[in-house]
Amino acid sequence: MDYSTSPLSETPPPPPAAASVSGRTVRPGDRIFLGLSRGSGVALLVIMAAIAAFLTYRSVLAISGDKSNFFTTLDWNATGTEPKFGIAVLAFGTVVSSVIAMAIAVPVAVGIALFISHYAPRKLASPLGYVIDLLAAVPSIVYGLWGALFLVPHLSGLYGWLDDYLGWTGIFSYSNGAARSLFTVGILLAIMILPIVTSVSREVFLQVPRMHEEAALALGATRWEVIRMSVLPFGRSGVISASMLGLGRALGETMAVATVLSPSFLISASLLDPGGGTFAQNIASKFSEADTFGQDALIASGLVLFVITLLVNGAARLIIARRKEYSGASS
Amino acid sequence: MAKRIDVSGLNAYYGAHKAIDDISMTIEPRSVTAFIGPSGCGKSTFLRTLNRMHEVTPGGRVEGKVLLDDENLYGAGVDPVAVRRTVGMVFQRPNPFPTMSIFDNVAAGLRLNGKYRKSELKDIVERSLKGANLWNEVKDRLNKPGSGLSGGQQQRLCIARAIAVEPQVLLMDEPCSALDPISTLAIEDLIGELKERFTIVIVTHNMQQAARVSDRTAFFNLAAVGKPGKLIEIDETERIFSNPSVQATEDYISGRFG
Ligand SMILES: Nc1ncnc2c1ncn2[C@@H]1O[C@H](COP(=O)(O)OP(=O)(O)OP(=O)(O)O)[C@@H](O)[C@H]1O
Ligand SMILES: [Mg+2]
Numbered sequence: 097m098d099y100s101t102s103p104l105s106e107t108p109p110p111p112p113a114a115a116s117v118s119g120r121t122v123r124p125g126d127r128i129f130l131g132l133s134r135g136s137g138v139a140l141l142v143i144m145a146a147i148a149a150f151l152t153y154r155s156v157l158a159i160s161g162d163k164s165n166f167f168t169t170l171d172w173n174a175t176g177t178e179p180k181f182g183i184a185v186l187a188f189g190t191v192v193s194s195v196i197a198m199a200i201a202v203p204v205a206v207g208i209a210l211f212i213s214h215y216a217p218r219k220l221a222s223p224l225g226y227v228i229d230l231l232a233a234v235p236s237i238v239y240g241l242w243g244a245l246f247l248v249p250h251l252s253g254l255y256g257w258l259d260d261y262l263g264w265t266g267i268f269s270y271s272n273g274a275a276r277s278l279f280t281v282g283i284l285l286a287i288m289i290l291p292i293v294t295s296v297s298r299e300v301f302l303q304v305p306r307m308h309e310e311a312a313l314a315l316g317a318t319r320w321e322v323i324r325m326s327v328l329p330f331g332r333s334g335v336i337s338a339s340m341l342g343l344g345r346a347l348g349e350t351m352a353v354a355t356v357l358s359p360s361f362l363i364s365a366s367l368l369d370p371g372g373g374t375f376a377q378n379i380a381s382k383f384s385e386a387d388t389f390g391q392d393a394l395i396a397s398g399l400v401l402f403v404i405t406l407l408v409n410g411a412a413r414l415i416i417a418r419r420k421e422y423s424g425a426s427s
Numbered sequence: 428m429a430k431r432i433d434v435s436g437l438n439a440y441y442g443a444h445k446a447i448d449d450i451s452m453t454i455e456p457r458s459v460t461a462f463i464g465p466s467g468c469g470k471s472t473f474l475r476t477l478n479r480m481h482e483v484t485p486g487g488r489v490e491g492k493v494l495l496d497d498e499n500l501y502g503a504g505v506d507p508v509a510v511r512r513t514v515g516m517v518f519q520r521p522n523p524f525p526t527m528s529i530f531d532n533v534a535a536g537l538r539l540n541g542k543y544r545k546s547e548l549k550d551i552v553e554r555s556l557k558g559a560n561l562w563n564e565v566k567d568r569l570n571k572p573g574s575g576l577s578g579g580q581q582q583r584l585c586i587a588r589a590i591a592v593e594p595q596v597l598l599m600d601e602p603c604s605a606l607d608p609i610s611t612l613a614i615e616d617l618i619g620e621l622k623e624r625f626t627i628v629i630v631t632h633n634m635q636q637a638a639r640v641s642d643r644t645a646f647f648n649l650a651a652v653g654k655p656g657k658l659i660e661i662d663e664t665e666r667i668f669s670n671p672s673v674q675a676t677e678d679y680i681s682g683r684f685g
Contacts, residue, residue, distance in 0.1 A: 218485075307518060307520060307522040308522060308524065308525070310480065310483070310518065310522070311518070311522040311523070311524060311585075312524075312535075313480065313483055313511065314478065314480060314511055314515065314516040314518075314589075315511065315512070315515075315535060315536040315539060315588070315589075315592065316508050316509065316510075316511040316512030316536065316539060316540070316592070317508070317511075317539055318508050321539055325524060325527075325535060326524065329524070329525075329526035329527075330525070330526065332526075
């Protein structure tokens with residue numbers, strides 16, 4: 097074969113009119129739909145790129161103007177000629193409050209979801225599921241108000257008790273202030289993400305194929321053993337996804353945190369004492385009074401939150417993918 | 428290990444719908460009994476009443492007596508979970524636990540029943556897989572997921588899982604209907620071997636299969652759609668297929684049904 101005249105280089109690209117000549121019919125509906133979907137796809141990418149460019153640009157302005165280390169400074173002073181600010185406190189507060197929230201919410205949510213899907217009589221299951229779904233729709237400021245007016249005053253007692261028995265750890269030491277601490281934020285966030293985690297987990301548990309459950313039943317499994325052998329393994333990746341949804345909400349929650357927390361730019365080992373801050377809460381409380389450079393600084397912190405969220409989601413995807421081989425979805 | 432089953436006056440319901448009506452029969456130990464009959468006549472329902480699986484369906488309800496040797500499975504104070512540990516079941520569609528390895532699938536029932544040492548567990552799993560004629564095909568990949576096997580292999584895995592706990596009775600609901608002829612033959616051979624140790628009840632739509640594997644055959648029928656299914660007759664398989672005592676049985680077997 098003569099490679100110098102390969103068909104690729106010989107054949108000229110078909111002219112645009114070729115579509116109709118080659119006998120392919122293109123109906124107007126197809127063309128409009130193609131144009132619309134392609135157009136919106138492109139528009140979406142352009143908008144995303146524009147947002148990313150804007151955020152990155154302003155973040156770079158802020159970080160290069162920062163007179164101290166952006167990642168380790170325990171302060172937020174983005175005004176004047178010597179601006180010094182850093183995200184250490186915000187990153188700590190955000191991660192800690194979200195971890196507390198997940199540690200409380202996920203086990204409880206899985207328990208409620210299992211109760212609704214596998215234990216509750218049907219008469220009770222549907223109203224219960226409905227109430228949970230309803231809770232997911234309560235605006236976060238309402239949770240915030242409830243947290244500030246009810247949760248905060250009622251938690252001091254619990255914190256005092258924790259201090260008595262676990263105060264020596266340092267994490268649970270408490271010095272009798274208002275309970276406007278990261279731990280309170282964590283509890284409130286747990287309550288807020290409980291409905292969404294419950295509701296998604298319940299859906300997943302209800303989808304476990306009958307035949308997997310009967311396999312366990314026929315071996316003489318009790319109800320709990322059926323759940324352990326068939327329901328939980330099948331629902332595992334769904335529960336992880338549900339938790340990620342909840343975590344996303346916890347990481348980004350603004351109003352409720354701002355209402356409950358009494359912020360300060362200190363990292364304290366005690367999670368029960370007031371103080372600390374989160375990315376979203378800090379942005380919300382400072383943004384309206386900030387000058388342009390102050391806004392840039394807040395935008396930079398928002399970018400960090402975005403990166404943390406991405407990392408967490410990526411990790412969750414990895415966990416799910418690693419056990420794909422064993423996932424119940426294929427059979 | 429094998430036990431006799433004695434059923435008397437058994438009715439089963441789905442909610443208000445009566446699925447089977449007043450069934451009485453005796454199933455001999457160490458034999459294969461086949462259930463045949465048209466679709467919807469209640470074979471699966473009846474089979475599932477024999478290990479108290481019927482009542483896990485919402486609305487499922489049973490009246491009557493099922494004696495396993497001398498113990499009534501529906502007696503007061505009988506734990507259905509314990510019943511299912513003595514009366515094993517293999518389903519129409521192979522249903523290995525998809526998240527478990529081949530080894531863990533076979534060991535699943537044992538782990539429910541109590542504590543075994545690792546070496547004991549290994550021995551029982553090997554013996555069960557050999558008993559299900561699957562050992563040679565999977566011995567090199569016991570740690571791979573059970574859902575990665577072929578349909579026929581999966582069904583034999585389910586049989587291995589069921590016999591690993593040494594049940595008294597093994598119930599099989601159309602165990603070959605999702606399988607090719609070769610896998611079907613493998614399982615029929617296996618049934619022949621298993622009846623040395625277990626009482627076996629098998630539901631099948633395949634007349635040749637019933638004739639090949641069973642010692643006794645029960646024919647079920649229903650008067651009309653929506654009516655409960657009834658036991659028409661139960662007899663030696665040879666007699667059912669050569670000279671049944673009820674005309675309906677002969678019509679069904681020779682294809683003159685309906
Ligand atoms: N889960 C259920 N809920 C309500 N009715 C059911 C249910 N399962 C079966 N039935 C009804 O009970 C009757 C007996 O069904 P069953 O499955 O026992 O028949 P079968 O003889 O096994 O049929 P096939 O040969 O098609 O498997 C049928 O009328 C069926 O519609
Ligand atoms: Mg059936």
